[in-house]
Each structure stands twice: as C-alpha cells, then as structure tokens.
Amino acid sequence: MVQRRARKAGIRTKIGCHTFRATGITIYLTNGGDLEKAQQIAAHESPRTTKLYDRRNDVVSLDEVKKVVF
Numbered sequence: 001m002v003q004r005r006a007r008k009a010g011i012r013t014k015i016g017c018h019t020f021r022a023t024g025i026t027i028y029l030t031n032g033g034d035l036e037k038a039q040q041i042a043a044h045e046s047p048r049t050t051k052l053y054d055r056r057n058d059v060v061s062l063d064e065v066k067k068v069v070f
Contacts, residue, residue: 003015003016023055025038026056028041
C-alpha cells in the first residue's frame with residue numbers, strides 16, 4: 001500500500017513501512033532523544049536493532065561535497 005501510494009504521489013524511491021520507522025527514530029535522535037528510549041518506543045529487544053534505523057550519519061553536508069575538487 002505504501003509503495004502504491006508513493007508511486008501515485010510521484011515518488012520513485014523505494015519506500016515502505018521501515019522507511020517511516022527509520023525516519024521517526026532518526027528525527028527523535030536528532031532532536032536529542034535517547035537511544036534507550038528510542039529502543040523502547042520501537043519495541044526493539046536490542047539497541048543494535050534500533051541503531052540500524054538511525055540515519056543521522058547518512059546526511060552529507062554541502063561543506064563536505066565542496067571538498068571534492070577536480
């Protein structure tokens with residue numbers, strides 16, 4: 001259902017329920033949330049599982065991109 005609605009909205013990136021889970025956990029942690037609380041919210045047994053959904057390190061700043069010089 002999520003993928004079908006994403007396509008209708010013009011989103012071509014693969015998206016699913018886990019996308020929303022990762023977004024929620026990442027935003028919570030970015031705003032100062034605690035990993036242990038995020039683990040509880042997500043109902044994960046292990047903090048390692050919760051860390052898999054943390055996308056904070058996936059963001060590359062423009063300053064980093066500017067370091068690529070040819």
